[in-house]
Amino acid sequence: MRRLGLDDAEYALLIAINIFSADRPNVQEPSRVEALQQPYVEALLSYTRIKRPQDQLRFPRMLMKLVSLRTLSSVHSEQVFALRLQDKKLPPLLSEIWDVHE
Numbered sequence: 001m002r003r004l005g006l007d008d009a010e011y012a013l014l015i016a017i018n019i020f021s022a023d024r025p026n027v028q029e030p031s032r033v034e035a036l037q038q039p040y041v042e043a044l045l046s047y048t049r050i051k052r053p054q055d056q057l058r059f060p061r062m063l064m065k066l067v068s069l070r071t072l073s074s075v076h077s078e079q080v081f082a083l084r085l086q087d088k089k090l091p092p093l094l095s096e097i098w099d100v101h102e
Helices: 007-018 032-050 057-083 090-097
Strands: none
Touching: 007 057, 007 090, 032 057
């Protein structure tokens, strides 16, 4: 994300887009979540077109970074779950950071 050189508005919009992700586990009304997400996606697209009209690929690159981060987060969750299934103890600091209480 640092390489993208995001400004505060871009960063805030990406966070909002990430929060309103319909494919999260236990989402009961994905279409409503997508509807909530859409204005933030459109705002980010408009913002990048106005602020950096010469960089046509900026918007898709930002969305691809979100995909990469979500994939990384998913892999991380699977690894933590696997450790817990194996009855392995995490170091206390990591347990606190990842909010995994054993």
